[in-house]
Amino acid sequence: MEHIELFFKSIFIDNMVFATFLGMCSYLAVSKKVSTAVGLGAAVIFVLAITVPLNWLLDQYLLQPGALSWLGEEYASYDLSFLSFIMFIATIATMVQLVEIVVEKFSPSLYNSLGIFLPLIAVNCAILGGSLFMQSREIATLGLATTYGVGSGIGWFLAILAIAAIREKIRYSNVPPALRGLGITFIITGLMAIGFMSFGGMLTGGDDEGTKEEKTAKVEAEKTIEETKALADNTIKVVE
Template identity: 70%
Template sequence: MDQIFSIFVRSIFVDNMVFAYYLGMCSFLAVSKNVKTAVGLGMAVTFVLVCTLPINYLLENYVLKSGALSWLGEDFGNVDLSFLSLIIFIAVVASFTQLVEMAVEKFSPSLYASLGIFLPLIAVNCAILGGSLFMQQREFPNIAIATSYGLGSGIGWMLAIVGMAAVREKLQYSDIPKPLKGLGITFIITGLMGIAFMSFSGIKI
């Protein structure tokens, strides 16, 4: 239980997808102009991460990696399908992204219109695929830890984009030099927020 909590907290603050690895920056920069829209996209990304990481964990450990198919019998003990892992992970992410897109379009048309092309682009959001690849690289011991990592990574990404959106809304009323308006000041703030999040790396969890 302690390990699950540790992974959850670390994935939010220490291993934040945006500020530690700069993953998912396209959506982060483009959709972080409005808090409401940022919250909607953040919740969608969190949902997809929470759903896809456990499924990809099961696929990785019981289908794809070397020896994973040994449960089918001795003849399958040497089968290695790890070369398919990337395309399988993407297929799972794309499937859940389609479900999220249909749900948002049905229940919140205004949010669907606000997100525009960036909602279906969750399928190629490198933060989501990065979560599955980190799960594979770090060899999490069980599905509970993988799920905790997915939830924490999603919340961390949502925290980052909502925080940026809140700052950018305030910046609309600030006197910013003309050359820095728009993406210029956004890049600077992203760097400063990344430096601020580095302070969490000293915490022992």
């Protein structure tokens, strides 16, 4: 259940484009055609699915305070968290280079269509954001990290695919001259972000669900209501 919830949240609720507006440069530049959007989106899914779990392993067994304890007690006090950015970016750059080699080998037309934006995945803030969000949210297991990486990639893929399909059709629409190009694209992106935000309540659980703090707050609220009712009844009796 935890994997499914994290998967759908990373796609819809915490979508990289619509929730945090990461990766907007390639999102806007490569979304003029559906074919190129599909190629870049697939590459982003692959890179996120590989780099997020790899960076989780680096964070757990190398970078966190005390992560080196598996080497011996004398290393338990080491803290290499200041190397997080360097290590994460190195992992991402390696995977992007691998993707670039594969795409150039098996699909030269797609490689030419993507142009400079394929190697620029290495500096795409959505890719680094996936690893940093994984770290800040303290994802507990490698399986959850993989689920989060795949879900985040699919979310970015859906975002760029949707805007590419709309931009292909909008060429035949009567858009006001002042909004043509990026203007109408930003407006559509904002409207799509509002739509994706509406998924926020789909995984909230039922009345019996909730954390211990939520249940405690609910009990206290009910107690306060009862005390208020009792005080009101006593006040009415005194007045009468």
